[in-house]
Amino acid sequence: MSENKPENAGTPGTPSPSGTPAEVSKPDIATSEVSQPETAPASPKAGLPPSHEDAIQSPLKDLPPDSSPSTPPQAAAPTPAAEEAAARSSTDDPISASAVTPTDPASAQQRDAAEARASAAASTARQEAAVHQQRDAAQAKSGATQAASASGSASASATPGATDATAAKPAAASASTAAPDARGAAGSPPPGFGAAPDFSASNPPPPNALPPSPPRYLKQTDSAWSVFGRVIAARARRIFDRAGQRITQRTLRIGVSARIFHPEPGAKGLRGKTLQYLEESIAHWVMSRDVLVFMIPTVGHEGMLHPSNIRLRDYAKHLDGLLLQGGADVSPQSYAEQATSPEWPGDRVRDMYELELLHEFIESGKPVLGVCRGCQLINVAFGGTLYQDIATDVPTAGVHVNEHYDQHRHGIHFPDGSTLANMFPGRRDAIVNSIHHQAVKTLGRDLNIEAVSASDGIIEAVRYRRAPFVMGVQWHPEFHRAGGPELLDCTPLLDTFLRVARETRF
Numbered sequence: 001m002s003e004n005k006p007e008n009a010g011t012p013g014t015p016s017p018s019g020t021p022a023e024v025s026k027p028d029i030a031t032s033e034v035s036q037p038e039t040a041p042a043s044p045k046a047g048l049p050p051s052h053e054d055a056i057q058s059p060l061k062d063l064p065p066d067s068s069p070s071t072p073p074q075a076a077a078p079t080p081a082a083e084e085a086a087a088r089s090s091t092d093d094p095i096s097a098s099a100v101t102p103t104d105p106a107s108a109q110q111r112d113a114a115e116a117r118a119s120a121a122a123s124t125a126r127q128e129a130a131v132h133q134q135r136d137a138a139q140a141k142s143g144a145t146q147a148a149s150a151s152g153s154a155s156a157s158a159t160p161g162a163t164d165a166t167a168a169k170p171a172a173a174s175a176s177t178a179a180p181d182a183r184g185a186a187g188s189p190p191p192g193f194g195a196a197p198d199f200s201a202s203n204p205p206p207p208n209a210l211p212p213s214p215p216r217y218l219k220q221t222d223s224a225w226s227v228f229g230r231v232i233a234a235r236a237r238r239i240f241d242r243a244g245q246r247i248t249q250r251t252l253r254i255g256v257s258a259r260i261f262h263p264e265p266g267a268k269g270l271r272g273k274t275l276q277y278l279e280e281s282i283a284h285w286v287m288s289r290d291v292l293v294f295m296i297p298t299v300g301h302e303g304m305l306h307p308s309n310i311r312l313r314d315y316a317k318h319l320d321g322l323l324l325q326g327g328a329d330v331s332p333q334s335y336a337e338q339a340t341s342p343e344w345p346g347d348r349v350r351d352m353y354e355l356e357l358l359h360e361f362i363e364s365g366k367p368v369l370g371v372c373r374g375c376q377l378i379n380v381a382f383g384g385t386l387y388q389d390i391a392t393d394v395p396t397a398g399v400h401v402n403e404h405y406d407q408h409r410h411g412i413h414f415p416d417g418s419t420l421a422n423m424f425p426g427r428r429d430a431i432v433n434s435i436h437h438q439a440v441k442t443l444g445r446d447l448n449i450e451a452v453s454a455s456d457g458i459i460e461a462v463r464y465r466r467a468p469f470v471m472g473v474q475w476h477p478e479f480h481r482a483g484g485p486e487l488l489d490c491t492p493l494l495d496t497f498l499r500v501a502r503e504t505r506f
Contacts (some may be wrong), residue, residue: 324374375472
């Protein structure tokens with residue numbers, strides 16, 4: 001960079017004795033930091049600041065190494081605007097730059113804009129020339145390569161001893177001479193235009209023009225009928241799935257066997273009619289789990305007044321489970337014995353009705369829960385017998401019924417292997433109510449003992465082991481909640497019965 005000499009009396013920015021600024025002398029370009037011989041031509045970059053040098057060199061930096069611009073930047077003659085800009089910015093002293101005689105701001109702005117446009121246009125022209133030159137060189141090189149390969153293969157087939165380099169030289173020369181002709185002038189038709197078409201050449205369509213691949217569900221061996229069959233099968237599965245969802249989400253329907261009131265001889269009104277009824281507590285106990293309860297009446301298809309084709313198996317088909325409620329004694333005739341006292345004849349009509357109902361539900365795979373009389377009936381259904389009266393047949397037994405009805409209670413015990421022990425984890429003993437004077441005497445076939453009386457060993461619960469759930473308990477679980485907290489909470493027993501009903505209703 002140039003510096004001002006100390007002996008120069010007219011230092012820029014120093015006021016003259018008369019008070020007017022001294023004239024600014026032009027900077028000495030010859031004293032710049034880069035010294036050049038006097039005989040060498042002046043470079044247009046010699047007196048420019050770094051910003052001007054970068055503006056000139058930036059288009060050259062972007063060019064690849066093997067390409068050179070058509071016009072070297074050193075040969076370009078500097079313009080008067082560039083010389084003036086170099087003269088103004090040839091010093092780093094801001095005072096010397098500000099001491100230049102001011103000009104009109106509008107004309108200076110226009111001049112700077114014109115200079116910028118001229119510089120940008122020159123840079124753009126040089127860059128485009130370099131790009132065109134590089135592209136022409138690449139096209140010539142690729143044409144030479146293709147011609148060399150074609151000539152090499154032809155010469156190799158004609159003269160096997162010839163080398164590839166010898167065959168490639170004339171091809172390269174011909175390609176270099178043909179390159180300008182192949183490009184043609186602007187607006188001229190492409191090479192080969194108007195020539196006869198070559199029908200022997202293969203011209204496959206582009207990949208995006210091919211039709212899409214067949215869907216994945218189609219196979220190579222598929223026919224129209226096989227595809228149609230799969231569509232029908234899919235729709236059938238959809239219908240069955242919806243039907244299964246309806247069955248799964250449908251509210252359970254539990255049937256309860258009816259108690260029978262036989263007409264009294266000579267009675268008038270309802271006592272002279274056969275009544276079938278449902279005890280309220282047993283229905284509400286089952287309904288506490290949001291279950292629909294249906295009382296199942298007796299079926300008399302040979303009735304004198306209203307014959308019907310409805311059978312008990314129809315109830316077993318449409319209901320999800322069966323609950324045998326308590327009531328009158330089981331008749332000794334049902335287990336091939338005679339009544340030891342006229343006071344205990346039992347109800348033979350109800351026995352026949354409930355035994356048929358029990359077998360229909362077992363054959364349908366539906367669960368069955370027997371309460372009190374229902375427990376005794378399950379034992380009789382599988383060939384067991386009963387104590388017609390506990391106090392008479394087992395004198396050492398404890399009291400199992402008295403005038404307090406459902407307020408009477410005693411303890412029970414769950415033996416090893418009992419299912420009730422799993423339903424009530426951590427408990428082997430409990431307190432239940434007791435409202436029965438008959439009990440299981442001889443255990444029926446394929447039955448397990450689930451609970452016994454803690455004081456005398458009388459069987460209090462049985463289970464049929466060849467069915468998902470067929471169980472009878474001698475106590476009345478529907479009365480336990482109102483009986484007090486000391487009684488066994490039989491909710492797990494009800495939940496197990498209903499769970500099996502959900503699982504087996506298909």
